[in-house]
Amino acid sequence: MIPPTLATAAVSDSQMTFLDHLDALRSALVRAAIVAGVLIATAWFFSDRLLEALLLLLAPGQKVLALGPAEAFSARMTLALWTGGLLAVPYLMFEVWRFVAPGLIRDERQFALPWMVASALLLYAGIAFALELLLPTMINMLMGFATPHVEARLQLSGLLGFSVQLAGGCGLMFQLPLVLCLLVWFGIVSPKMLASAWRHAVFFIALGAAIITPGDGPSMLVLSAPLIVLYFISVGVATILWRMRGKKAREERTGE
Numbered sequence: 001m002i003p004p005t006l007a008t009a010a011v012s013d014s015q016m017t018f019l020d021h022l023d024a025l026r027s028a029l030v031r032a033a034i035v036a037g038v039l040i041a042t043a044w045f046f047s048d049r050l051l052e053a054l055l056l057l058l059a060p061g062q063k064v065l066a067l068g069p070a071e072a073f074s075a076r077m078t079l080a081l082w083t084g085g086l087l088a089v090p091y092l093m094f095e096v097w098r099f100v101a102p103g104l105i106r107d108e109r110q111f112a113l114p115w116m117v118a119s120a121l122l123l124y125a126g127i128a129f130a131l132e133l134l135l136p137t138m139i140n141m142l143m144g145f146a147t148p149h150v151e152a153r154l155q156l157s158g159l160l161g162f163s164v165q166l167a168g169g170c171g172l173m174f175q176l177p178l179v180l181c182l183l184v185w186f187g188i189v190s191p192k193m194l195a196s197a198w199r200h201a202v203f204f205i206a207l208g209a210a211i212i213t214p215g216d217g218p219s220m221l222v223l224s225a226p227l228i229v230l231y232f233i234s235v236g237v238a239t240i241l242w243r244m245r246g247k248k249a250r251e252e253r254t255g256e
Contacts, residue, residue: 028095035091040084047076058135064154075156089120118178126174130167138219169212173227177234184238191239201231
């Protein structure tokens with residue numbers, strides 16, 4: 001059964017003109033911008049504490065240098081933008097869902113909502129992994145390449161830019177299970193193909209880790225290991241989805 005609210009929305013959606021859709025999209029974008037702006041402003045209010053917490057996490061016991069008069073301000077602004085933007089992701093996905101849901105059939109709605117939730121969770125998991133484990137490991141290791149005549153010091157803008165790039169890359173790479181499950185659900189690949197291609201998967205995961213990280217062995221291993229585990233978990237989940245897909249196809253043939 002389709003809930004009455006969604007059924008009504010689906011009917012009204014079919015009667016909407018192109019301009020009505022544009023107006024609904026504009027309203028959704030305005031609401032999303034307001035929410036994101038409020039969260040970014042809130043993050044800016046706490047940006048000093050957020051920056052201190054981040055530095056204690058990435059470089060405990062070390063002083064970080066701000067070499068320009070505006071560098072500390074720029075770092076706090078960057079951190080506020082990223083923090084507020086990440087906190088706004090669930091609401092942004094809600095607005096996307098509210099905009100597209102009336103035009104979807106029941107099966108598509110049942111599939112789209114878990115996909116969006118899983119995507120947000122995997123994004124947060126990848127960023128948390130980078131901040132908690134990968135970045136501290138890499139920073140300590142890279143700082144160790146200094147020589148007696150080279151003093152290893154951390155610059156604020158360089159450290160923050162490096163952290164944002166790596167955390168964002170991890171968040172994207174943690175979407176791997178979702179991508180594999182989508183490919184299986186739409187019949188592009190099968191779980192058997194994924195299982196038999198595990199050697200190729202390990203190679204490309206290592207290649208992706210080498211691109212995101214500086215390419216050294218320890219940091220590649222730290223990033224590659226959870227992604228390889230996620231790959232094999234994805235094969236198991238894909239197997240379940242493949243069986244569900246086959247069962248659904250049989251039911252549709254039987255109904256015909």
